[in-house]
Amino acid sequence: MPRAERVSALGVPTSEMPANGFNGHTDYGIGIGLRVPHYNHILTEKPVVDWFEIISENFMCDGGRPLRILDQILEQYRVVQHGVSMYFGNADPLDREHLKKLRRLIKRTNTPWLTDHLCWGSVDGSYSHDLLPMPYTFAAARITARKIREARDFLEIPIAVENVSSYAEFHVSEMTEWEFLSEVVELADCGILLDVNNIYVSSRNHDFDPFDYLDNVPHHRVAQLHIAGHTKYEKYVLDTHDHPVISPVWKLYAHAIQRCGPTATLLEWDARIPSFDEVHNEALKANQFRDRVAKEAALA
Amino acid sequence: MKRSKPISSATASRRKPRSRNGVAELRDLQQHFARAVMRPPDRNQRMQSRAADGRPMRRVASEFIKPNDRLTAFERLEIYNRSYWFRLLDCFHEDYRGLRTVLGDRKFERLTSAYLSKYPSHSFTLRNLGDRLVKFLEENPRWTRPRRDLVLQMARLEWAIVEAFDNEKKTAVTADELLDKDPRRLRLDLQPYITLLKLDYPLDEYMVTLKKRGALRSEASNTVELSLPAPRRRSIPLPKREQLFLAVHRHDESVYYKRLEPEAFRVLAALQRGATLGAACAQAARSAREAAAIASRLKEWFSSWSALGWFYRKEKS
Numbered sequence: 300m301p302r303a304e305r306v307s308a309l310g311v312p313t314s315e316m317p318a319n320g321f322n323g324h325t326d327y328g329i330g331i332g333l334r335v336p337h338y339n340h341i342l343t344e345k346p347v348v349d350w351f352e353i354i355s356e357n358f359m360c361d362g363g364r365p366l367r368i369l370d371q372i373l374e375q376y377r378v379v380q381h382g383v384s385m386y387f388g389n390a391d392p393l394d395r396e397h398l399k400k401l402r403r404l405i406k407r408t409n410t411p412w413l414t415d416h417l418c419w420g421s422v423d424g425s426y427s428h429d430l431l432p433m434p435y436t437f438a439a440a441r442i443t444a445r446k447i448r449e450a451r452d453f454l455e456i457p458i459a460v461e462n463v464s465s466y467a468e469f470h471v472s473e474m475t476e477w478e479f480l481s482e483v484v485e486l487a488d489c490g491i492l493l494d495v496n497n498i499y500v501s502s503r504n505h506d507f508d509p510f511d512y513l514d515n516v517p518h519h520r521v522a523q524l525h526i527a528g529h530t531k532y533e534k535y536v537l538d539t540h541d542h543p544v545i546s547p548v549w550k551l552y553a554h555a556i557q558r559c560g561p562t563a564t565l566l567e568w569d570a571r572i573p574s575f576d577e578v579h580n581e582a583l584k585a586n587q588f589r590d591r592v593a594k595e596a597a598l599a
Numbered sequence: 600m601k602r603s604k605p606i607s608s609a610t611a612s613r614r615k616p617r618s619r620n621g622v623a624e625l626r627d628l629q630q631h632f633a634r635a636v637m638r639p640p641d642r643n644q645r646m647q648s649r650a651a652d653g654r655p656m657r658r659v660a661s662e663f664i665k666p667n668d669r670l671t672a673f674e675r676l677e678i679y680n681r682s683y684w685f686r687l688l689d690c691f692h693e694d695y696r697g698l699r700t701v702l703g704d705r706k707f708e709r710l711t712s713a714y715l716s717k718y719p720s721h722s723f724t725l726r727n728l729g730d731r732l733v734k735f736l737e738e739n740p741r742w743t744r745p746r747r748d749l750v751l752q753m754a755r756l757e758w759a760i761v762e763a764f765d766n767e768k769k770t771a772v773t774a775d776e777l778l779d780k781d782p783r784r785l786r787l788d789l790q791p792y793i794t795l796l797k798l799d800y801p802l803d804e805y806m807v808t809l810k811k812r813g814a815l816r817s818e819a820s821n822t823v824e825l826s827l828p829a830p831r832r833r834s835i836p837l838p839k840r841e842q843l844f845l846a847v848h849r850h851d852e853s854v855y856y857k858r859l860e861p862e863a864f865r866v867l868a869a870l871q872r873g874a875t876l877g878a879a880c881a882q883a884a885r886s887a888r889e890a891a892a893i894a895s896r897l898k899e900w901f902s903s904w905s906a907l908g909w910f911y912r913k914e915k916s
Contacts, residue, residue, distance in 0.1 A: 356724050361767035362792065364852040384723040390626035397723050422629040425719040427636060427683055434628055438621050467675040468665045471628065506667065534669040535678065 317560040321490025322522035323411030327563035331582045340575040350377040352565045359400040380410040387446045388419035388433045412457040414492040432465040435472035435479035444486035459490030459522035464500040464538035477512040490522035495551040503536040521559040527567040541570035553588040561589040636679045639712045646677040690725045697753045710742045756802050759794035759847035763854045766792035771908035782877035787910040789871050794847045800838040803856035862893050
């Protein structure tokens with residue numbers, strides 16, 4: 300019997316959305332970030348994990364232990380590449396040497412899709428190694444989208460861009476962050492890596508409703524979701540990836556998958572990293588929300 | 600918070616742009632932002648109150664950043680300024696533990712700040728953050744006084760460790776492949792991950808001691824750090840002078856130090872400079888006695904080096 304289809308705000312059947320052209324038509328479940336403190340556990344215990352996300356830059360080297368570890372992981376697991384330095388929002392052009400290294404790594408991992416951030420990070424050849432906020436202007440959207448297209452054409456792989464946490468806004472901005480994200484991905488015809496923790500962090504720092512954000516991005520373009528923990532300070536919230544996911548972020552996650560369908564989901568935990576099991580169990584909490592959405596879709 | 604009615608993502612596209620700023624305007628804004636973010640913090644680890652051109656940073660920040668009801672434009676920019684410096688200092692702390700121990704925490708942090716101000720990162724990866732540190736130290740002797748040789752050699756050794764960790768490994772020449780080759784024509788080169796160092800201190804032993812108390816090199820991620828590792832007291836005495844010849848290399852994906860006899864070091868150094876095997880042996884021998892020593896040890900050396908996969912054949916001979 301055909302499954303009843305739930306329709307998203309954009310009129311796209313949610314049952315069709317998780318596997319889409321922006322994530323290589325895959326249907327990945329819950330993954331976690333591959334991190335050094337867990338290497339030994341993963342390689343010796345071989346725990347069941349649906350997929351790992353790797354930071355591309357950690358493996359864009361020419362040899363040595365990083366690549367040996369990666370090859371051992373690839374023998375057992377599915378891997379998706381996540382970058383931190385493509386800087387699509389730079390005024391500078393894309394770095395061809397960087398793209399060539401990335402292409403070599405893509406051939407090695409067979410990642411079905413590739414993600415990086417909607418941000419800038421270097422200017423005139425000087426690198427900040429940070430994910431710096433964009434001015435939300437139409438011109439910046441066009442420049443950014445052009446480079447996403449250029450990278451995709453060179454790398455020949457679907458690309459999804461991630462919304463970043465931010466702590467500053469520019470006078471020159473002409474639209475909201477979610478309008479900017481939407482503008483960029485429509486112009487670039489690319490996917491979105493929707494980070495619900497980043498939406499929460501930025502909503503607290505810039506006083507907007509995070510549900511407005513979730514409701515107003517093109518859901519059919521969401522290739523992947525991120526969840527993570529953060530740190531609250533007196534006057535702002537910082538994206539630190541060093542805590543479990545808090546309840547308000549889980550609520551946003553639940554809303555996101557209602558909108559987007561049970562999309563591939565990744566827990567980021569990058570500092571004060573606990574045991575592998577603790578990280579994995581935290582990630583697997585996402586299943587209860589995914590199962591609920593699947594049941595609702597089946598009953599609808 | 601009140602939730603608004605969902606709108607199409609195409610809404611923004613249909614609006615008329617308020618300005619037509621292109622790449623030049625985007626670059627201008629990014630240059631302003633980067634200049635502020637990359638300006639070293641003050642003594643209290645806060646963003647400096649004045650920009651490089653002497654203008655108040657509060658005014659500079661407010662020209663392009665909006666305040667909110669909790670943070671001024673200056674304070675919002677300062678989050679990025681502090682994050683930038685803490686991230687880079689943290690990376691340097693891990694990659695240059697030896698140098699940090701030799702210099703002491705305070706001087707090491709001042710050096711890092713001066714170095715990164717002169718040579719900001721020019722690579723997508725933090726791995727290359729120190730690739731011009733030796734050059735900087737040679738250009739600025741004030742940072743190496745009063746132990747110039749020790750400081751410079753430690754910086755060279757720690758960069759050699761970075762290179763040994765993940766540089767390329769080319770297809771190695773085996774010992775069998777070297778048999779029956781004419782040494783007057785045979786050119787070999789050392790693997791890209793090998794660095795030869797002539798040292799005046801036993802820094803290999805010093806680094807092993809440090810490593811026993813150290814931590815793994817961290818990875819790139821997109822998280823924000825707003826604190827530095829706690830300073831440590833220099834509990835390991837500085838090494839005493841002792842000349843040695845060292846190869847920093849990699850075996851089975853781990854970094855090792857291999858001490859070399861002086862003649863062996865000179866043979867390898869000559870090969871690395873592009874000499875044929877015959878010429879390398881001739882250049883390495885400074886006397887007839889050394890030539891005899893080299894001749895008698897050559898087979899043993901090459902057997903060991905080949906087993907370690909140290910050589911690859913140059914494409915053009």
